[in-house]
Structure formats: C-alpha cells, structure tokens
Amino acid sequence: MDTVQSEYILSIKDVSKSFPGVRALDRVSLDVRRGTVHGIVGENGAGKSTLMKILSGVYQKDSGTIIFDGQIIDHTTPHESMKRGLAIIYQELNLVNTMSVGENIFLGRFREMKGMRGTHAKAKELLENIGSKVSTTKLVSDLSVSEKQMVEIAKALSFKSKLIIMDEPSSSLTSEEMVELAKIIRQLKEQGISIIYISHKLDEIFEFCDIVSVMRDGHVIDTKPKSEFTRNELIMKMIGRTIENEYPERPRNVGDTLLEVRSINTRKLHDVSFTIRKGEILGLVGLVGAGRTEIVRALFGADKVRGHKVLIDGKPVHIRNPKDAKDAGFGFIPEDRKFQGLVLPFSVESNISMASIPRFTKFGFIRKSLEKNIAAQQVKSLSIKTPSTRTAVNNLSGGNQQKCIVGRWLEISPKIFIMDEPTRGIDVGAKYEIYTLMKEIAEKGGAIILISSELPEVLNMSNRVLTIFEGRITGEFIPETTPADRIMSAALGIVGGES
Amino acid sequence: MEEKKSVLKAGASMLRDYLVLVMIAFLVVITAIIEPKFLSGSNLVNIMRQFGPLIMVSLGMTFVIIGGFIDLSVAGTINLVAVVTISLIQPLGQLPALLIGLALGIVCGTLNSILILSSGALTQAEALFITFGMSTVYSALALLYSHGSTMHFWDISASKSVFEAIGGGNIGFFSVSFVIFLVLLAILWIFQSKTADGRAICLTGGNKTAARLSGIQISRSIVEIYVICGFMAAVGAIVLFSRITTAAPVIGAGYETSAILAVVVGGTTLKGGKGSVLRTVMGVLLVVLMSNCLDLLGVSSYMQYAVKGAILMFAIWLDNRKQA
Numbered sequence: 088m089d090t091v092q093s094e095y096i097l098s099i100k101d102v103s104k105s106f107p108g109v110r111a112l113d114r115v116s117l118d119v120r121r122g123t124v125h126g127i128v129g130e131n132g133a134g135k136s137t138l139m140k141i142l143s144g145v146y147q148k149d150s151g152t153i154i155f156d157g158q159i160i161d162h163t164t165p166h167e168s169m170k171r172g173l174a175i176i177y178q179e180l181n182l183v184n185t186m187s188v189g190e191n192i193f194l195g196r197f198r199e200m201k202g203m204r205g206t207h208a209k210a211k212e213l214l215e216n217i218g219s220k221v222s223t224t225k226l227v228s229d230l231s232v233s234e235k236q237m238v239e240i241a242k243a244l245s246f247k248s249k250l251i252i253m254d255e256p257s258s259s260l261t262s263e264e265m266v267e268l269a270k271i272i273r274q275l276k277e278q279g280i281s282i283i284y285i286s287h288k289l290d291e292i293f294e295f296c297d298i299v300s301v302m303r304d305g306h307v308i309d310t311k312p313k314s315e316f317t318r319n320e321l322i323m324k325m326i327g328r329t330i331e332n333e334y335p336e337r338p339r340n341v342g343d344t345l346l347e348v349r350s351i352n353t354r355k356l357h358d359v360s361f362t363i364r365k366g367e368i369l370g371l372v373g374l375v376g377a378g379r380t381e382i383v384r385a386l387f388g389a390d391k392v393r394g395h396k397v398l399i400d401g402k403p404v405h406i407r408n409p410k411d412a413k414d415a416g417f418g419f420i421p422e423d424r425k426f427q428g429l430v431l432p433f434s435v436e437s438n439i440s441m442a443s444i445p446r447f448t449k450f451g452f453i454r455k456s457l458e459k460n461i462a463a464q465q466v467k468s469l470s471i472k473t474p475s476t477r478t479a480v481n482n483l484s485g486g487n488q489q490k491c492i493v494g495r496w497l498e499i500s501p502k503i504f505i506m507d508e509p510t511r512g513i514d515v516g517a518k519y520e521i522y523t524l525m526k527e528i529a530e531k532g533g534a535i536i537l538i539s540s541e542l543p544e545v546l547n548m549s550n551r552v553l554t555i556f557e558g559r560i561t562g563e564f565i566p567e568t569t570p571a572d573r574i575m576s577a578a579l580g581i582v583g584g585e586s
Numbered sequence: 587m588e589e590k591k592s593v594l595k596a597g598a599s600m601l602r603d604y605l606v607l608v609m610i611a612f613l614v615v616i617t618a619i620i621e622p623k624f625l626s627g628s629n630l631v632n633i634m635r636q637f638g639p640l641i642m643v644s645l646g647m648t649f650v651i652i653g654g655f656i657d658l659s660v661a662g663t664i665n666l667v668a669v670v671t672i673s674l675i676q677p678l679g680q681l682p683a684l685l686i687g688l689a690l691g692i693v694c695g696t697l698n699s700i701l702i703l704s705s706g707a708l709t710q711a712e713a714l715f716i717t718f719g720m721s722t723v724y725s726a727l728a729l730l731y732s733h734g735s736t737m738h739f740w741d742i743s744a745s746k747s748v749f750e751a752i753g754g755g756n757i758g759f760f761s762v763s764f765v766i767f768l769v770l771l772a773i774l775w776i777f778q779s780k781t782a783d784g785r786a787i788c789l790t791g792g793n794k795t796a797a798r799l800s801g802i803q804i805s806r807s808i809v810e811i812y813v814i815c816g817f818m819a820a821v822g823a824i825v826l827f828s829r830i831t832t833a834a835p836v837i838g839a840g841y842e843t844s845a846i847l848a849v850v851v852g853g854t855t856l857k858g859g860k861g862s863v864l865r866t867v868m869g870v871l872l873v874v875l876m877s878n879c880l881d882l883l884g885v886s887s888y889m890q891y892a893v894k895g896a897i898l899m900f901a902i903w904l905d906n907r908k909q910a
Contacts (some may be wrong), residue, residue, distance in 0.1 A: 419799055
C-alpha cells in the first residue's frame with residue numbers, strides 16, 4: 088500500500104453518512120483502479136449521489152476513510168477536490184450561460200491564464216484534445232447539451248483531473264451525441280484518466296464500463312468486472328427482486344373521442360391539431376426542441392397561446408391559465424421535477440395536496456385533518472417511501488418525488504393527464520410502478536398524453552403516437568404494428584405519412 | 587451514541603430556530619443590569635410606543651416576503667397616507683379621513699401588484715426595483731400634496747378624538763394601539779395559517795412555477811400580498827402620526843428597511859415560502875429592544891445603523907445555514 092503509486096486512484100473504506108431520519112450510506116467501501124471506467128448503478132435513493140457529493144466535498148462524511156491518489160482526504164471543499172484532480176460533471180451541468188466557452192473553462196482563473204487571449208488559446212487546445220470543434224468565444228447559452236458536456240469535460244481536464252465522475256451524463260443526449268460521448272470516454276481512458284460513470288441505463292453501463300458496482304439502500308451490494316454480470320443479474324441486484332417485463336401491457340379499452348385540439352399556432356408550433364380518446368395513451372415523439380413540450384404547455388395554459396380551439400367531450404373549453412386547465416379536467420406532470428413540479432422545502436403532505444386545496448377547504452378555511460387524510464391516502468395507495476407525510480419532499484428519492492406529483496393530480500381525478508418525461512432520472516423499479524399507474528389511469532377511462540425522450544418507453548406504452556418535427560405533426564402511427572424506424576424517421580423529418 | 591448525536595442536532599436546530607427569543611431574553615437581562623432605568627415604567631411605555639408603527643408595517647411585509655417578493659414602497663405609502671389622512675380630518679371629519687387613509691394604502695398596494703404582474707416581473711430583484719420606484723413616486727405625491735410642509739394636530743379645530751385615542755389612549759391596561767395590533771395580528775395569523783389563500787401565498791413563495799403549474803392562481807396571491815402590505819403600511823402611518831401628532835411628508839423614511847430587518851431577524855426566510863407573522867412579532871421586539879438598549883447605553887445613532895446592518899447580515903447568514 089505504501090508504494091509511490093498504488094494501483095487504485097481512489098479507495099473508499101467504510102464510509103457512512105446519515106441525514107435526519109435516513110441512513111444514506113452504511114459503511115460503503117469501493118476501490119477504483121487507475122485508468123478504468125468504473126460504473127455505478129443503483130436505484131434513486133441508493134446512495135450514489137450522496138457518495139459522489141462526499142467525494143467532491145459538498146457533504147462531509149460521518150465516518151470512514153477516503154484515499155485519493157495516495158492522500159487521505161478528510162475535510163474537503165468542491166474547490167479543493169477539483170484542484171487535487173477529482174472532477175465531477177453533474178447531470179444538470181454547472182456552467183454560466185451568459186459567459187463564453189473559454190471563460191467557463193477557466194472561470195476565476197483568468198489571471199493564471201494571463202488574460203483573455205491566453206484563456207481562449209488554452210481552452211481551444213483542451214477542446215481540440217477531446218475532438219470538439221466548439222468555438223471558445225461562443226456563449227454557453229447557444230450550445231447544445233452535448234457541447235456543454237464537452238465544455239465541462241474540458242474544464243475538468245484543465246485541472247489536470249485524474250478522476251472524472253460523470254453523473255447520468257446521457258440523460259439529455261441524442262443518440263448521435265452518445266456516440267461522441269463514447270469516443271471521448273475512450274480517449275480519456277487512453278490518457279490514463281479514471282472515470283466513475285453513474286447511470287440508470289444498463290446499455291451504457293455495458294458499453295462503457297470495465298468494472299461495475301451496484302448500490303442499493305446505502306450499501307455497495309457487489310463489484311465485479313462487467314463481463315461477469317448479466318443484464319438480468321444487474322437489474323436484480325439493483326432492485327433486490329426480479330421483474331419479468333420492463334413495460335406492462337398497453338391499455339385495451341380505448342373509447343370515444345375525449346379531447347379535440349384544433350390549430351395551435353405559436354412562434355415554434357405550426358397548425359398543431361390532434362384528438363385523443365378515452366382510455367388512450369397518446370405518445371408524442373420527437374427530438375428535444377422539436378416542440379413536444381411546447382404543445383402540452385400550450386394545451387395546459389402554461390404558455391400564452393391565442394386562436395386555438397380545445398373541445399372536451401365535444402364542448403369547447405376556454406383555457407387561459409393552468410387553473411382553467413385544471414378546472415377543465417387536465418392534470419400535468421412537468422418535465423423538470425425539481426424546478427417546475429415540487430416545492431422542495433415543503434412537506435410531502437403540502438406537495439401532494441397543492442392541486443386539490445379546494446377539496447379540503449370550507450368557506451376559505453383549510454381543514455387540516457382532511458388534508459392529512461388526502462396525503463396519507465396517496466402515500467399509501469402509491470406506496471410512496473417516506474418516513475412521514477411531514478418529511479420535506481426534498482429528502483425523498485427521485486421516484487418517490489415523482490409519485491408525489493402523480494398523487495397530487497390523482498386526487499382530483501383528471502380526465503386528461505399530461506406527462507412530460509414522467510420517468511426521467513428515476514430507477515427501473517419506480518419506472519415500472521409509474522407505467523402500471525399510467526395503465527390504471529387509462530383503464531379507468533382517463534386519457535394520457537405522454538412525452539418521453541426514451542423511445543422504447545413511448546413506443547411500448549402508447550396506443551398511438553404522433554411524431555413532431557420542427558413544430559409540426561409529421562405523422563401518426565400505431566406503434567404496436569409499425570416498425571420503430573419508420574416512426575423515428577418521421578420524427579427526424581425524413582418522411583411523413585399516415586399509417 | 588448515534589441517538590445522542592441526533593438529539594443534540596435537533597436541539598441545536600431548535601435553538602437556531604428560536605435564537606431570536608434567546609437574544610431577546612439576553613438583551614433584557616444585560617440591559618437591566620447595566621442600566622436599571624430600562625425596566626422603569628416610563629421606559630416600558632416608550633418601548634410599547636416604538637413598537638406600534640413598526641409592527642404594523644412589518645406584519646404586512648411578512649406576507650410579501652413569504653410570497654417570495656419584497657416591498658420597498660412602504661416608506662412612500664406611509665408618507666402619502668399620513669399627509670392625506672391628516673389633511674382630511676378638518677374638511678371631512680375624522681372617520682371618513684381614517685377610511686380614506688386606509689383605502690389609499692390598499693390602492694398603493696394594488697398599484698404595486700398591477701405593475702409587477704403587468705411587467706411579468708416574477709423575481710424578488712425585479713420587485714425590489716419596481717417597488718423602490720413606486721416609493722419615490724408615492725413620496726413625491728406626498729410632497730406635492732402637502733407642498734412640502736408638515737401638518738400638526740393643533741392646526742385642526744375639528745374633533746380628532748379617534749386619532750388622539752390611537753395615539754395615546756388606553757383600553758384598561760393596554761394602549762389602544764396595542765389592542766389594534768393584537769386584533770390585526772390575530773386576523774393576519776388566521777389568514778396566513780388557516781385559509782386557502784394563505785396557503786396559496788406560501789406555495790407561491792416556495793416555488794412560483796410549481797404553484798402555477800398546479801393550478802394555483804399566483805397572480806391572486808401577488809395582489810393579496812401587496813394589498814395587505816399597503817393596508818398595513820397605512821395602519822402604521824396612522825398609528826405613527828397619531829402618536830407624534832404631526833405628519834411630515836417624509837415621516838415614513840427608513841420604515842422599509844427596519845421592517846425587512848424585523849421580518850428576517852424574526853426568522854422568515856427571504857427565499858420565500860416559510861415564515862410567520864408570529865415570528866415577525868419577535869423580530870420587531872428584538873429590533874425595538876435593541877435600539878432602546880443602545881439608546882440607554884448612550885450609543886450614537888450612527889453606530890446604531892452599523893449594529894442594525896450587522897444584525898441583518900447575521901440573520902441572513904443564519905437563514906442560509908438553515909437551508910443548507
């Protein structure tokens with residue numbers, strides 16, 4: 088162990104961490120070999136993020152030892168750990184949108200770089216090194232997600248990082264961008280840089296990683312070379328049980344037309360019209376930025392739109408804001424759970440009850456006991472894992488947070504449920520529960536509009552899909568009988584057509 | 587071991603939560619020891635009086651801050667309401683003057699909220715600038731209306747018994763202004779913690795986007811918080827000029843900062859969502875006691891500004907620690 092360079096870049100031994108009411112990490116041990124890609128999989132709430140935040144210095148561990156590059160790390164800060172050569176690239180990238188690429192890479196270090204010229208020259212070198220041709224003077228707000236990721240990686244390299252942690256790097260990348268990412272990971276590895284790769288997506292884990300660790304409930308369950316894991320074994324270890332299917336069957340009892348939308352026109356959308364039937368799941372397929380979210384936001388009254396018509400059960404309804412939409416029978420799960428869905432510091436109870444306040448209000452006064460019942464009932468029927476209904480929703484895992492939002496709307500039994508990325512960033516087990524819920528809602532006669540960046544999810548859950556390209560509907564398909572590539576090419580704007 | 591630790595932690599967080607109470611007790615004891623005059627009847631009456639106008643303004647400000655916004659226009663509102671109300675006692679009689687004064691506060695608040703809503707300003711910083719601008723407008727109107735001169739009670743020959751009662755009267759043991767405070771506190775506390783509108787305001791302050799996408803009318807919450815704040819500023823203005831029996835068009839200067847200080851020191855977070863009017867009562871008590879104690883100890887008023895600033899910084903620092 089006392090040789091100059093141990094074979095491990097990072098050794099974690101018996102690290103524990105508790106939060107009020109939760110033991111997030113329980114004597115976790117993990118060794119990362121130099122120059123390898125080490126995958127960490129686990130459901131949300133398994134402790135992956137907590138472990139990474141301890142490594143980077145955002146949290147402090149309660150006990151245990153961490154040895155990074157031969158040095159014992161005790162109390163550290165994010166800045167110190169970066170300087171030491173340990174960089175984290177978070178899922179929600181940490182860049183300043185209003186500054187240029189070069190400025191972002193050397194943020195706060197312009198003097199070291201001898202001014203702007205040096206900054207941009209060095210930034211260009213770093214980016215070229217990883218095969219990126221992004222101009223260093225471009226504003227970060229003008230970059231695509233994958234370009235931003237490149238900038239983050241370049242930034243990590245500028246600190247001469249020996250270990251780069253990538254937290255869910257693929258969650259908003261297109262498939263072409265994934266190819267790029269794969270290339271970069273290979274390059275980094277060749278340069279002797281170790282990588283910890285955190286993901287829910289098993290395909291990526293099997294593609295990129297050399298060694299895989301599985302975390303569950305604050306423990307490292309198993310660490311093995313990738314080749315010794317089978318896909319099913321990995322899933323089983325992650326969730327602690329087996330699941331036969333990734334998706335339940337589609338809802339079967341599709342009824343009459345429930346909703347009719349006529350000609351939504353905005354700056355981004357062009358003459359969008361469609362219908363949805365009772366008991367149907369309608370999927371919207373398209374690239375990020377094609378206008379899927381804009382369509383449902385317009386429908387829900389979240390963005391101002393004029394001139395379109397909405398009919399429910401043949402009767403016109405006038406929706407000017409989300410409250411009108413709620414009263415007309417819509418429910419809405421926004422794409423960004425933390426910033427658009429939840430009031431994070433508030434309790435599970437108030438987060439669940441916030442769409443149904445009139446239901447437990449008499450003469451303008453809140454009846455606390457009724458509210459408590461409502462929340463307790465949703466927690467029970469959706470089996471939301473929380474110490475109590477008074478716990479801050481912030482302390483729950485992603486899947487359980489999402490269930491709180493689902494429960495919020497189920498309480499008012501919406502006729503039309505809009506779900507924008509309902510399973511983003513949540514684990515396999517919780518995903519299946521959400522799918523089952525969707526099926527139940529549809530089978531009770533509700534209609535669901537589903538948006539997802541994961542194509543298999545939309546294709547396997549929807550009765551019907553619409554493809555969206557550059558703000559227009561380019562096709563309508565029955566996914567059960569249509570090959571996926573035909574749907575995909577319509578979503579890419581290559582061919583249109585009905586099926 | 588683990589249990590002990592968590593008990594300690596819970597204790598520490600509780601202490602942090604109610605630090606303001608500890609500080610009040612500490613302040614009372616220390617000052618009473620150093621300066622026995624502190625507990626004399628006349629000084630306590632003095633404290634009660636200082637408490638009056640500031641608590642009214644601060645209670646209103648609490649709602650704006652819980653709703654995730656801020657209101658710097660209260661100083662201007664106080665100026666305008668004070669000079670208009672006092673000038674109307676002679677021509678219209680005291681009750682109409684009182685009602686018009688209160689209505690004027692509501693109008694100012696409504697105007698603020700309309701400006702904020704119509705400009706689409708949804709951040710605290712934007713609200714800060716809009717209401718700062720409105721404060722200058724209201725102050726200018728007060729100056730124009732009064733031609734810059736101070737109006738006095740002794741110039742009014744009509745009956746002004748209501749205002750004299752508000753300024754110096756007693757109901758039993760309590761001063762009239764203290765009873766007004768208790769009644770308003772009860773109403774506002776019930777509104778904040780027991781009604782659907784109060785809940786909507788908290789949710790709006792907690793996360794405006796999430797609240798709106800859950801079908802809560804945040805525009806209604808925004809109008810409500812500014813109307814309450816404007817109304818309470820008007821009440822504060824009336825209590826203030828009734829006590830000092832004069833109304834200058836700059837009478838409200840400094841009340842906006844003192845009110846924000848009291849609300850934050852009381853423990854309502856500037857980030858919005860969490861807080862309470864009861865906490866604000868403690869905050870005001872601390873601010874008033876502090877300045878009274880510094881007065882008694884002979885600390886210069888320049889130095890007192892520095893102390894106030896330091897306390898505000900400390901309160902914000904503490905608040906951020908709590909969030910983390």
